[in-house]
Amino acid sequence: MNSFEWLIGLRYTRAKRRNGFISFISAASMIGIALGVAALIVVLSVMNGFQREIRGRILEVASHIQVSGQGNRLADWQTVANELKGAPKVLATAPYVQAQGLISFDGNVQGAMLRGVLPAQEDQVAGLGRHMVAGRLDALKPGEFGIVLGQDLARALGVGLGEKITMITPQGNITPAGMVPRMKSFTVVGLFRIDMYQYDAGLALIALQDAQKLFRMGEEVSGVRLKISDPLEAPYVSQQLAQASQRPLWFSDWTMENSQYFRAVQIEKRMMFLILTLIVAVATFNLVSGLVMAVTDKQADIAILRTLGASPGSIMQIFMIQGATVGIVGTLSGVLGGVLLALNVGSVVSFFEGLLGMQVLSPQVYLISSLPSEVLLSDVSAIGLISLVLAFLATLYPSWRAAKTNPAEALRYE
Structure with a gap:
């Protein structure tokens, strides 16, 4: 992209439009993307923390194998016991x-x-x-x-x-x-x-x-x-010990005995990811409508740029930059806010528990008494990438529509 496309695209993003409703839709899209990204990060971090806490507490009582x-x-x-104690990783x-x-x-x-x-x-x-x-x-x-x-x-x-x-x-x-x-x-x-x-x-x-x-x-x-060096390798080590054993023994590991907990968490994590991704998708749909209205609002500007020699590709790039800027700012704001909230979610929940005088997590139901959180770089990266891709895809149709503007038709009623 040339420098003038960036200059005009960023100027359109910052400028106050004649139609204030367009500005409102763009702001709503940005806030929606930020909220969706933040919600995804917080929910997945809580799921990761829940899984980590349950795993740690199970292993305080249950054996690895x-x-x-x-x-x-x-x-x-x-x-x-003596034979197994001499096995690798035991x-x-x-x-x-x-x-x-x-x-x-x-x-x-x-x-x-x-x-x-x-x-x-x-x-x-x-x-x-x-x-x-x-x-x-x-x-x-x-x-x-x-x-x-x-x-x-x-x-x-x-x-x-x-x-x-x-x-x-x-x-x-x-x-x-x-x-x-x-x-x-x-x-x-x-x-x-x-x-x-x-x-x-x-x-x-x-x-x-x-x-x-x-x-x-x-x-x-x-x-x-048995206790082994790495609890996460328990299924593999258990299988190796069973194959090497000359006795009629039954081997089981902690993942088999508690599989229902972790399977439920994984299923819930995937479903929450899909559901909350829809929030980001809805925000990008708002971005589409905001850009379409912006293209309509800028018909005269587009026509002038075309008569000055701007190609359809340059016009398309200008509005792609405008829409992508909204998506990038919304995504970065959501990532920053989501990570900060996820790192302090336990304190936030405790504050509201004290304020409302109620317990959010009952240990009889959720097995834990406090809300844990674990922020994984892989989750944050995937959420940010999905948000940016959706925002980029949302700019394609309005930008293509801007590139197809006929200068003569646009200037006829100006």
Whole structure:
């Protein structure tokens, strides 16, 4: 493009038009593009942050990979653990016993997932020990029948540290009166909080040997939990370990166990991207109408430029520059505003929660209690590029229409 096309195109963008409605449409288009771009960045950043928070909190409790035998029972687990610990990318192993049970205290009954662990080894494969709000994980001693509860589970039962609860297991005792559930008294020796309702309200930990006695497993365990160097490689490492194993073992990873969460987030992220892109598209349609009206308003100017020797291509470039300027300014404003809002969205939401006296995110529904955000350069770049492309495409028809203006017809009534 020559310099005079830029000069005139930018001048048309800055100049006050005779028809103020045209200026209003251009301003509305610019604001619409900025709002659409900002909304896209904020929404995708919140989705990314939600996924990151859920992944991090899941990995504080769940293992990267779990290995179990047939019937969810694994004999000779020490040999299996030693073999797996020597595999590439495996950092630590820990046995576990897992089953469901009922916890009763003072007339309150709650279902829970019971996990028998060796505290020293459990701390190597998961970070639960860092989230104790009362007591210690290593207070789980074999034979003492201590239990560590999630804070929300303890609150629902109304139980505190040092108090005794009654554990009711699915395996019953056969008596002359029929099948009677097995019950065992446990002492609460610790409370943890992950800030993820699924675990805080539904998980209880006991010593591995106590769990083996409680569920009549002898020396067997449910399986072995593994920690690897990169959790995101868990599916690949799990597959490699399964192929290399000479034993009939079942390998699963944390992405399989929690796939519904991440699949839901990905689907929602794609749908929100498509829906909010329509906001940018609507703003570009406004840009089309504003440019068409600007072309009509500038008929005499176009005719004079043509008589002075400007080619149809130059006329087209002038109005493309005018429309592209609106798109670029709107996009850059939206990117800047969206990134700033996304980086501070937690503070903004907290402010409105305090102002309105309500909680935006219920942990029972959304699994987290605060609004996270993670701005990814790839998302910002893609949104900015899409906005610029749509704005550029919006300039083509009005610019082509300007280039087709007949100077004689345009000047006839001037």
